[in-house]
Amino acid sequence: MDMHALGRTEPVSTKQFAFLRTFFILFILFLFLWFVYWITGDKRNNKYKLNVIYPHWKKKQPHLMACGVQVQNDPIIKINNLKTYMVGSYIEHRNQVKMIRTIAIVLRSEKAEYQCVLCCNGEKISVPAAYDIHSDHFGFEYGTADITCQIPGKCPTPTHVAITSRSPKEDGSLQDIHAFQPIRNQQKQEVFPYEFTVCISTMFDYVNILMLVQAMEMFKILGVQKVAIYKTSCHPVTQKVLDYYVKQNFVEIIPWRISSYINVSRGWKKSASPGELHYFGQIAALNDCVYRYMYQSHYVSLQDLDEFILPINLKNWAELLPELERKYNHNVGFEFETFFFPLSITDFHSEYSLDSWKKVMGVNILEHVSCLSNDPKEFNDFKVIVNPRLVFKTTVHGFLESVGGSVRVDSKIAHIYHMRNISKQALSTHSHIQDTHHRDYADRLIPAVSHVLQQTLGIDT
Incomplete structure (x- = not known):
């Protein structure tokens, strides 16, 4: 074999390798850009769909905090390890004892014991809660309920509430709080907008x-x-x-x-x-x-x-x-x-x-x-x-x-x-x-x- 001829073919192989390498890089880049476009496009579509379902998601809401816990203004809040969902919490002014009434949806067969965790001047205060399931559940497994807790003297004006199971965790600590809900109707009004x-x-x-x-x-x-x-x-x-x-x-x-x-x-x-x-x-x-x-x-x-x-x-x-x-x-x-x-x-x-x-x-x-x-x-x-x-x-x-x-x-x-x-x-x-x-x-x-x-x-x- 002519070694000079073999030497003349070496530059051609280098060019082919460079071409293949460039092609491979461009192909990988194309796949990456296509993947990014597909992901962002899907997010845009999902965002549109979510806006139709929940229009308040159009603008990113700021993370409000109370007592070091995130605040959720809208229903529905699931209560940690229970089949219970908070809807809205309100000061009840019409009883002799001032209390917080939380409208909730509960699994009627679940024998739950609740407690309210109140946010009061930056401090968390726990008080026991009672509940009452409304009679008009029409035979469905879940029904509407009122979860109520008295406002303690050491916390006369709680701003937020979370409801948890009264049963402690295995290590003896209280159940975690994932979100606080604002307590509405703070003031009893006589004139209405x-x-x-x-x-x-x-x-x-x-x-x-x-x-x-x-x-x-x-x-x-x-x-x-x-x-x-x-x-x-x-x-x-x-x-x-x-x-x-x-x-x-x-x-x-x-x-x-x-x-x-x-x-x-x-x-x-x-x-x-x-x-x-x-x-x-x-x-x-x-x-x-x-x-x-x-x-x-x-x-x-x-x-x-x-x-x-x-x-x-x-x-x-x-x-x-x-x-x-x-x-x-x-x-x-x-x-x-x-x-x-x-x-x-x-x-x-x-x-x-x-x-x-x-x-x-x-x-x-x-x-x-x-x-x-x-x-x-x-x-x-x-x-x-x-x-x-x-x-x-x-x-x-x-x-x-x-x-x-x-x-x-x-x-x-x-x-x-x-x-x-x-x-x-x-x-x-x-x-x-x-x-x-x-x-x-x-x-x-x-x-x-x-x-x-x-x-x-x-x-x-």
Whole structure:
């Protein structure tokens, strides 16, 4: 073999090696950049999804601390080694002994012993706690409960509370505290920033955008100043509408993550809608809303977005409630009977069926004027408007414990217009009545709704 010839081929091999090395480095760099893009892109997508579910995550919240422990303002807080979840904590001013009441969701079969850990002037103070499970659990494994503890003399103004198991750990030390919850209602108020607040207990997978806007604007017409919505999830367009009302300071969104911890039911009847907790924890949310607005609002209305409590011969709630208190009593809640308007029966009229609204997902309440009659001999659904300071325990329909109970308002004075899907059996067994009273609000409702749709979704009328 010619050694000179062999020497001439050596530079060629070096070039090939350099090319392969460069190619390999570029290939690895490409894979790395692609991986980084995939990871960050997935995070962006997840962030968008989370914003739809929990809009307060849009901006990173600062880590607030109390007594060296992180503070969590929103529900839900799991209690260390127990199947118990804190919802909201409040000073109870109405008992002879001042105490802290925490609305909670508990596993009813778990025989737990609790203690409250209070943050008081930078010091942690432990006191025993008692609990009471509400009776309206509808047979589900979990139910709403009140966990209460007395405020000790050495800590007259606790700012935060954590609840732990009273049972010590194996080494004898107390159970760890993962998060403190702020204690609300520190001061008993006599003057309130809001006259009427509406509590919407559960919003999940919500897509009824047109009715949402109609409900918000109808609430305004009726005199409502605040709407509290306990929200799990909704459509992205729904979130745009909610953001609009949040910026107006008309809506407060309370993130409701209980479905991340408990297998929730989507209905009230366990046999028909399996799960461990009744209807997304609706009852716990309602109780929390009553206490959250106890010293912020003169009245609260506990209802859904497809329900409209309308006075028959008066203009709004500001005129209605004083009339009810004169007729019935000041110290009671007011029950408004539900009348159902089937969504399957429509009455199209160009004055109320705007073409521009047809571009929006959801129900137009002005197109439904056929009402099912109620049998006065049977139980008919209702919802309540009440002075929240009269209520200790509430449920979906009425109260479990309150100062004066509740009275049924004569339906000729006011009642609920409930727009919903109705079974064929109910349609065939009830007579139908035409009721167009909600159209009396159309002159104010239509331009208000159209304005919001234009501002939020860019839909011109």
